Amino acid sequence: MGLKNLIKLKPKETILKVSKDEPEEEARKRSYHETGFRDSSRNMGNPQTLSICLDAIYAKFENEEKELKHKQEELKKPYTQEQNAKESEIKGFQVAIDNADENIKQKEAKNQDIDYTIKELKFEITDLPLNPSVYGVPAKxxxxxxxxxxxxxxxxxxxxxxxxxxxxxYSAMEKQFTYDDQRWYVPNAIVKASEDGFQALATVIFAPFIFIGLGYLIHMFYQKKKLASYFKLAGVVLVTLVFDVLLAFFVEKKLWELNVVDENAKFGFAEAMESQEFWLIIFLGFIAYLIWGFIFDFVMEEHKEKDKIKNAIRKRHDQIIIYKEQIRDNKAKIDEIKALVRDIKEKISMAKGRINELQRIVDGTIIPTKEYMFYASEYLQGWLTFINEKLSISRSENDRLISECLEVNKHHLDNVGVRQDYQNTVFTQTF
Structure with a gap:
């Protein structure tokens, strides 16, 4: 008795709930109930026949739903909305691709400009030493x-x-002249001085740097081009001349003392000036010193001109390095943008695939699964009502027949895609 009540009462509760809100639906469900009762009476509640009848009922329900245009539009509305959203998404993606392509073109054009600039800089590096004034370099x-x-x-x-x-x-300060050796020019002076001790060696080695230092001062004072500098320059030349005179004087004094006959005679500058070697020492040292000083000044001035060109060339080399780094950065960004474009195109392809899928859904039929489950339930209830009320069979046979009918119904719902957790079932093509 419990199974009979379950079959009869549960559908009635469902009909009751629906009838409060949708009277037309109540009439439709009643029609399915009556059809189930009638079909069951014609087939004596046969479960195999029920399977065929349920398929026919589903086809009837599907045709009814297809005829309900407004209802289909409402059911398909989420899919059309998603389709429109996907189309808008594709437009946005296409705008992003266009912007990316434009960005790539700009960066590639910029790289071409940079390449042209690098070529110009390389030409300037070659031509700059020959024509520095053309490039604004104040060098000769x-x-x-x-x-x-x-x-x-x-x-x-x-x-x-x-x-x-x-x-x-060495001759003026360390050498001891003899009758056999009266030469003041000693090619191996450093070796001789080393034999006399460290002090003599240091004096002989470092003394020439005094004259070289004085020659350097000629350059330092001469380059300033000021009156005070010229006075300083004259003072340096005069000091060097005095130094040379003193060295020549001491050398000549040693030679005079070696060869003097009169012990009471004295050697002074007047006697030194009468010696040819005195003047030879002065001119060989002082004139060479002046020549060295002015050539050094000339070399340093030319080095400045050379440095101007070298600095200009170095600057262009540095610019080339910077420009090449910019090209590498732009190429890296271009690669990133191209990778992004590929990802966007994949998304566009997926979106188009989804749009096609949605279009097939919109062109197909949407079956309200939960509604059909109620209608199928009404039909089954009518079928079972006949078995319970009109079919004269034993209790055990009745229960067996009802159990088989319930199994057939369950199998049918599974075949047509009815699920408890699905509100609707989408079919892209009809049966």
């Missing part, structure tokens, strides 16, 4: 050649001054 044309010529002359003169003054200083 050919400064590099003059610098190297001056440097070539300066090196042997420096070596000459060093050997000359080591000889003169």
């Amino acid at each position: 044309k050919g400064a590099s050649a003059k610098f190297w010529i001056g440097l070539v002359l300066l090196v042997p003169i420096t070596a000459y001054l060093f050997t000359f003054y080591t000889s003169v200083v």
